[in-house]
Amino acid sequence: MTLTEIIETFKTKLNPSKIMDSLERTASFYDESENGSGEDLKSNPYSNSASGSVKSSEATRITLNEKEPLIKLTDVWKLYQMGEVEFAALKGIDLDIYEGEFLVGLGPSGSGKSTLMNLLGCLDIPSKGTVFLNSKDISELEESELARIRGQMIGFIFQSFNLIPTLSTEENVLLPLEFQEEDVQLARKKAAYLLDIVGLSDKRKNLPSQLSGGQRQRVAIARSLAVNPPIILADEPTGNLDSKTGDYILDFLDGLNKKEGKTIIIVTHDLEIVKHATRVVYIRDGEIEKIEIRTKNESEEIK
Numbered sequence: 001m002t003l004t005e006i007i008e009t010f011k012t013k014l015n016p017s018k019i020m021d022s023l024e025r026t027a028s029f030y031d032e033s034e035n036g037s038g039e040d041l042k043s044n045p046y047s048n049s050a051s052g053s054v055k056s057s058e059a060t061r062i063t064l065n066e067k068e069p070l071i072k073l074t075d076v077w078k079l080y081q082m083g084e085v086e087f088a089a090l091k092g093i094d095l096d097i098y099e100g101e102f103l104v105g106l107g108p109s110g111s112g113k114s115t116l117m118n119l120l121g122c123l124d125i126p127s128k129g130t131v132f133l134n135s136k137d138i139s140e141l142e143e144s145e146l147a148r149i150r151g152q153m154i155g156f157i158f159q160s161f162n163l164i165p166t167l168s169t170e171e172n173v174l175l176p177l178e179f180q181e182e183d184v185q186l187a188r189k190k191a192a193y194l195l196d197i198v199g200l201s202d203k204r205k206n207l208p209s210q211l212s213g214g215q216r217q218r219v220a221i222a223r224s225l226a227v228n229p230p231i232i233l234a235d236e237p238t239g240n241l242d243s244k245t246g247d248y249i250l251d252f253l254d255g256l257n258k259k260e261g262k263t264i265i266i267v268t269h270d271l272e273i274v275k276h277a278t279r280v281v282y283i284r285d286g287e288i289e290k291i292e293i294r295t296k297n298e299s300e301e302i303k
């Protein structure tokens with residue numbers, strides 16, 4: 001199925017005209033470039049320099065100063081109604097996350113890690129308490145405003161954020177750029193560049209079903225980086241991966257943190273991930289059990 005055919009299918013079912021217009025422009029660009037434009041898609045479209053970095057030249061500090069948290073949770077509760085019974089998945093979480101941290105949330109199954117990630121990623125709002133993103137109370141924002149901020153600021157590497165099965169690897173990476181109304185030609189250069197840095201240039205035409213689990217995870221990473229967000233949230237990024245692919249992904253995220261200053265937040269069961277952390281938050285039964293600050297030496301000891 002060609003991209004144009006996929007768009008026609010979507011059109012008849014959904015008809016979100018703005019997105020469709022944008023996708024159509026992409027399709028026409030594809031059709032033209034299929035004939036071979038000979039352009040260099042591997043030069044870094046995020047930067048004027050050829051440093052091989054995702055970092056854009058316009059990347060700047062988000063918070064006013066380093067003492068101000070990028071994300072702040074105060075007395076956050078998440079309650080689920082189970083028939084007559086109310087279940088507290090999070091019980092009064094207080095947590096400040098600063099720009100440039102590599103924060104790992106560790107906890108057993110059912111401790112509330114994914115619930116916490118949904119709140120940190122502004123995908124959900126707390127039942128009680130407040131989540132501030134760059135000093136803005138997220139529950140006071142309109143859904144459209146929240147979606148816009150989320151789209152610009154946060155890249156998600158979640159197992160549940162599945163790739164769209166009918167779109168190729170490259171088209172999946174292009175999607176967030178379409179939502180940001182990125183110039184089609186630049187968007188395509190960005191997608192090609194990102195697929196190159198996650199080592200999947202040769203798979204750009206493949207559908208997700210034609211990729212291994214680790215390759216799909218790498219596409220999800222490329223997609224999460226497409227809009228060059230300053231915050232990356234990852235829920236079990238190494239889950240179901242062989243150790244080699246898992247290490248590759250963690251080293252990649254580590255590089256984004258150390259070289260690009262991106263804020264990385266990961267929740268996991270995987271103790272191996274701790275060695276990359278600047279702080280480890282231990283979660284148990286919906287509460288923070290303890291927080292550990294890690295120095296470089298401690299991180300190296302674990303290796």
Ligand SMILES: Nc1ncnc2c1ncn2[C@@H]1O[C@H](COP(=O)(O)OP(=O)(O)OP(=O)(O)O)[C@@H](O)[C@H]1O
Nearest residue numbers: 080082087089107108109110111112113114115116
């Ligand atoms: N929509 C929901 N309705 C009711 N209970 C829920 C809901 N979502 C999560 N829970 C419960 O909240 C608790 C925390 O769930 P959560 O998914 O955050 O845990 P987790 O630490 O991420 O677990 P895992 O490591 O197994 O993914 C669990 O007891 C779960 O059953």
